[in-house]
Structure formats: structure tokens, C-alpha cells
Amino acid sequence: MTKPPHTSLPQPPDLAAGTLLRLRAGDWHHSHDLPCTAYCDMTVTRVHAGVTRADGGHLWVRVTGHDHPTCSWASAEPHAPCVELMVRLDVLQRHAR
Numbered sequence: 001m002t003k004p005p006h007t008s009l010p011q012p013p014d015l016a017a018g019t020l021l022r023l024r025a026g027d028w029h030h031s032h033d034l035p036c037t038a039y040c041d042m043t044v045t046r047v048h049a050g051v052t053r054a055d056g057g058h059l060w061v062r063v064t065g066h067d068h069p070t071c072s073w074a075s076a077e078p079h080a081p082c083v084e085l086m087v088r089l090d091v092l093q094r095h096a097r
């Protein structure tokens with residue numbers, strides 16, 4: 001995969017839709033005002049590889065998906081992603097293993 005010439009940002013892992021992210025304090029922060037606590041479990045809909053930000057010595061990637069378990073795939077009606085967070089790149093890489 002080619003990278004834009006103006007950046008050396010590592011490419012975020014392409015997590016499969018439905019991957020469960022178990023996020024703890026420091027792993028993520030809001031990109032919008034969302035009622036999430038320090039502990040946030042979500043299922044991934046999409047990793048937005050083009051939306052990254054360097055802050056506090058970490059790289060953050062925008063991830064959209066659904067709250068877990070209230071939006072589990074089995075019980076919830078299909079709807080647009082209801083969770084949108086900036087997640088630390090190394091946390092995404094940890095979940096990609």
C-alpha cells in the first residue's frame with residue numbers, strides 16, 4: 001500500500017467489521033460529545049485510515065461502530081454507526097492480532 005508522500009504515518013490495521021474493541025481509559029477519546037465512560041466496548045464498522053491525528057505522543061485514528069453490548073449485531077436493528085471515537089493506533093494494532 002502506498003503512503004502519501006507528505007507523511008510517514010503508519011497505516012492503521014484494517015479491522016474487520018464486527019471486531020470487538022475493548023477500550024480502556026487512555027485508549028480512546030471522543031471525536032464528538034458522546035456519553036461513553038472511561039471503559040468503552042464497541043464493535044467496529046469502519047476504521048477511517050485517512051483520519052488520523054498526532055496528540056500526546058500517540059497517533060489516533062477515527063473509528064466508527066456500535067456500542068457493545070447494547071448494539072450487538074444479533075439484537076439491534078440495522079442503523080448507522082452510533083459510536084465515533086478517536087482510538088490510539090497501537091490499540092487498534094493490538095486488536096488486529
Ligand SMILES: [Zn+2]
Nearest residue numbers: 066067071082
Ligand atoms: Zn449502534
